[in-house]
Amino acid sequence: MRLAVLLLMVMLGACGPKGATGPGAGSAAAPKTLYDRLGGRDALIGLVEDFLANVAADRRIAPFFQGVDTQGLRQKLVDQLCELAGGPCKYTGRDMRTMHDGMAIKPEHWDAFVEDLKRSLEKFKVAEPEAKDLLAIVEAMRDQIVGAK
Numbered sequence: 001m002r003l004a005v006l007l008l009m010v011m012l013g014a015c016g017p018k019g020a021t022g023p024g025a026g027s028a029a030a031p032k033t034l035y036d037r038l039g040g041r042d043a044l045i046g047l048v049e050d051f052l053a054n055v056a057a058d059r060r061i062a063p064f065f066q067g068v069d070t071q072g073l074r075q076k077l078v079d080q081l082c083e084l085a086g087g088p089c090k091y092t093g094r095d096m097r098t099m100h101d102g103m104a105i106k107p108e109h110w111d112a113f114v115e116d117l118k119r120s121l122e123k124f125k126v127a128e129p130e131a132k133d134l135l136a137i138v139e140a141m142r143d144q145i146v147g148a149k
């Protein structure tokens, strides 16, 4: 009888829940970055391209961008947003305050800029949580850009 109990215990031990080294260990996926959730680099390039087209067609702020190298700007913006969203990019442009200093960007210009971005997010049907997170990244830069002399 004691032998049967012992055998049962050994069997239960062998089939019981796996320890930390079992095959299931570490299978909980690491949380995805915003960059991944947005769809990676191609998705970000598409979004930024569409957004810059909105900006260029927006009479409220288009004059700021006249004569600007839009290809270069697109590249910098993609790298910047990619990096800030946790993607594998490195932004090499100027810091936001230095870049926008002297442009006299006012709150109404800012609002137009964000509105243009929201239109692209809607057009590409970016889901609410991802849109919210990207807009939060952008919003965090507001004070460095608006009201810079």
Ligand code: HEM
Pocket: 061, 064, 065, 068, 069, 073, 076, 077, 080, 092, 093, 094, 095, 099, 100, 103, 105, 109, 110, 113, 138, 139, 141, 142, 145
């Ligand atoms: C969070 C919002 C914004 C971000 C992330 C952003 C980002 C950038 C970046 C990365 C550059 C290029 C930096 C470089 O070449 O080193 C840039 C340039 C520029 N930004 Fe912004 N920007 C923002 C808001 C605005 C707004 C609201 C305006 C105007 C309404 C504006 C106007 C410009 C212009 C005109 C340039 C190009 C200047 C030039 O090349 O001579 N930006 N911005």
